[in-house]
Amino acid sequence: MRTESASHKVRPDQADIVIVGNGALGLFLADELVERRAGSVVVVGPGNRDAGASAAAGAMLGCFGETTTESLRTDASRTRFELGVRAHDRWPEVTARLEEYSTTGSPLLVTPESHVVLNSIGATLDTVNYEAMIKALDEYGKPWAEIDPNEIPGYRPRLDTRALKAVHLPNEGAVDARGVLAALENRLAQTDTVLVDQTVAKLVRNNGQIIGVELDDGHFIEAGTVVVATGARSEALVKTALDDFDTVPMFPGLGFAMLARRTGGEKFRSVVRTPNRGFACGLHVVPGPGDLEYYGATNRLVDTVSSVTWMADVRFLAQYSMQQLDERVASHEVVKWLAGNRPVTLDGFPLIGWLPLSGLYLLTGTYRDGFHCAPLLAEHVANELQGKPGTIDPMFQPTRKPIETRTIEWSIDEYVEHNLAGWFETGAQAAPQMTTNQIADYYRNMAIKFYETMNIDYALGPDILWYAQGSLLGARRVARYFQRLARAEAQPVGA
Amino acid sequence: MTISQESTTEAVRALVDKHLNLTAHGFEFGVDDDLWNLGMTSLSCMGLMLTIEDTFQVELPEEALKEDTFRSVGSITAAVRSASEVRA
Numbered sequence: 001m002r003t004e005s006a007s008h009k010v011r012p013d014q015a016d017i018v019i020v021g022n023g024a025l026g027l028f029l030a031d032e033l034v035e036r037r038a039g040s041v042v043v044v045g046p047g048n049r050d051a052g053a054s055a056a057a058g059a060m061l062g063c064f065g066e067t068t069t070e071s072l073r074t075d076a077s078r079t080r081f082e083l084g085v086r087a088h089d090r091w092p093e094v095t096a097r098l099e100e101y102s103t104t105g106s107p108l109l110v111t112p113e114s115h116v117v118l119n120s121i122g123a124t125l126d127t128v129n130y131e132a133m134i135k136a137l138d139e140y141g142k143p144w145a146e147i148d149p150n151e152i153p154g155y156r157p158r159l160d161t162r163a164l165k166a167v168h169l170p171n172e173g174a175v176d177a178r179g180v181l182a183a184l185e186n187r188l189a190q191t192d193t194v195l196v197d198q199t200v201a202k203l204v205r206n207n208g209q210i211i212g213v214e215l216d217d218g219h220f221i222e223a224g225t226v227v228v229a230t231g232a233r234s235e236a237l238v239k240t241a242l243d244d245f246d247t248v249p250m251f252p253g254l255g256f257a258m259l260a261r262r263t264g265g266e267k268f269r270s271v272v273r274t275p276n277r278g279f280a281c282g283l284h285v286v287p288g289p290g291d292l293e294y295y296g297a298t299n300r301l302v303d304t305v306s307s308v309t310w311m312a313d314v315r316f317l318a319q320y321s322m323q324q325l326d327e328r329v330a331s332h333e334v335v336k337w338l339a340g341n342r343p344v345t346l347d348g349f350p351l352i353g354w355l356p357l358s359g360l361y362l363l364t365g366t367y368r369d370g371f372h373c374a375p376l377l378a379e380h381v382a383n384e385l386q387g388k389p390g391t392i393d394p395m396f397q398p399t400r401k402p403i404e405t406r407t408i409e410w411s412i413d414e415y416v417e418h419n420l421a422g423w424f425e426t427g428a429q430a431a432p433q434m435t436t437n438q439i440a441d442y443y444r445n446m447a448i449k450f451y452e453t454m455n456i457d458y459a460l461g462p463d464i465l466w467y468a469q470g471s472l473l474g475a476r477r478v479a480r481y482f483q484r485l486a487r488a489e490a491q492p493v494g495a
Numbered sequence: 496m497t498i499s500q501e502s503t504t505e506a507v508r509a510l511v512d513k514h515l516n517l518t519a520h521g522f523e524f525g526v527d528d529d530l531w532n533l534g535m536t537s538l539s540c541m542g543l544m545l546t547i548e549d550t551f552q553v554e555l556p557e558e559a560l561k562e563d564t565f566r567s568v569g570s571i572t573a574a575v576r577s578a579s580e581v582r583a
Binding site: 303446449450453454469470471472473475476479 | 537538539540541542544545548557560561
């Protein structure tokens with residue numbers, strides 16, 4: 001048995017399995033492998049998790065609270081949605097197992113419930129997603145109840161952004177993300193698992209086989225199996241061993257959140273959130289741990305992974321938390337600024353499976369619910385690593401082509417709707433004589449011209465479209481990817 | 496393949512003209528004129544970038560994918576020549 005401190009200092013030369021990445025996906029997988037006594041496991045990842053998504057997560061255990069009109073519209077989206085539903089059932093057992101390893105002094109499950117509010121500031125996108133959520137709750141037979149928004153503990157918005165409707169979801173709470181990660185590390189430290197507080201510079205191959213990883217200081221760890229779970233950085237790391245392999249492109253979805261201490265007024269006792277909103281997951285507050293509250297909302301697809309954030313995002317989160325959640329937020333004491341990069345794939349679906357290099361496995365692309373799905377995915381990946389049948393649909397394999405869920409026309413409509421939602425929520429001003437339809441036309445023309453310019457026939461989600469039309473690097477990555485794909489398809493079989 | 500500075504400039508100028516439709520609308524523009532002031536938008540810049548790369552068979556470095564690179568025929572030509580040298 002090792003102690004935690006010793007575990008971090010050990011620099012092994014060899015392991016059966018190296019997991020690159022110490023976020024939720026990497027640590028839950030390590031935990032699952034240890035439970036199964038699947039061999040020696042080494043997890044490599046920087047202890048500060050700089051710019052990682054897991055350490056910045058609000059960790060809402062929400063699948064129905066996250067519902068949008070897209071969630072159940074196609075078979076592929078439904079399969080993805082049901083991953084979340086299945087993952088949800090794991091959490092009571094997960095928190096019970098990890099609680100004894102937690103050192104935060106507060107329960108890991110910070111709240112067992114959510115309230116979703118429908119206010120008028122988020123445009124019609126809020127309304128249709130709110131309705132889609134209720135429809136999905138009924139379809140899956142999950143409990144919910146309409147509630148007077150004034151009865152939600154802690155919820156005291158400005159009157160002009162007050163909600164007129166709200167639902168109570170008694171089974172969708174949240175965990176303390178940073179507490180869960182620490183508890184997982186503590187638990188692993190009491191096993192033979194080695195946690196290496198460094199980064200992997202490159203994957204090392206020999207012909208058609210992965211043979212290990214090289215750390216940032218040149219130290220080599222030999223391993224026959226390597227799992228890449230480094231979130232938004234995964235694609236770049238995979239390229240170090242598979243330069244010519246074209247997986248579905250991935251972009252960092254930079255999110256900003258604040259942990260703040262309440263100085264007065266009634267505490268939030270549940271997650272309080274809006275429905276999913278323009279390009280993002282909706283404004284939300286998560287109570288805890290202790291007397292802290294977590295405020296989150298932003299999502300901005302960016303060219304490169306970083307832990308900086310835009311002043312516009314700071315302003316957005318602070319102002320709208322005060323307006324839409326609780327006026328008293330103005331005097332909260334911010335104790336921590338959090339910035340993390342979600343792994344966002346071009347088609348919005350995860351990348352989970354073996355890569356075309358023997359022994360190399362990819363586990364990423366989970367966008368905004370990697371934390372929530374981690375225990376379920378750990379079971380699936382552990383099975384695959386052990387040569388057993390997987391437990392989730394094989395559609396997420398990284399060797400796939402982008403999954404299609406919409407037409408170009410649908411993509412343009414969605415883009416317009418998301419931009420209108422952003423327009424109204426951020427209080428943008430138009431000339432008084434300008435109508436909403438005219439604003440919509442502006443965005444519609446932008447999207448039409450974008451598709452004409454890019455010359456692609458794959459329909460993008462609104463967030464990817466927004467990013468690519470505003471970033472030369474993003475546009476080039478998207479355009480060149482589809483050109484390579486078309487060339488590969490044009491080649492005769494066996495060429 | 497060696498391409499003279501003049502012919503690269505002329506080829507870039509022709510592509511810019513085609514993408515921004517300048518001459519057709521009666522605009523005259525020189526090598527150093529600011530294309531953003533002449534009506535280039537982020538979308539037309541995106542199309543121009545892709546065409547420039549395809550025509551000259553270069554990949555502009557990531558740090559060159561910014562507003563300033565596409566400010567004028569001269570700045571685009573410089574970026575193309577720099578990328579061509581790297582390729583050579």
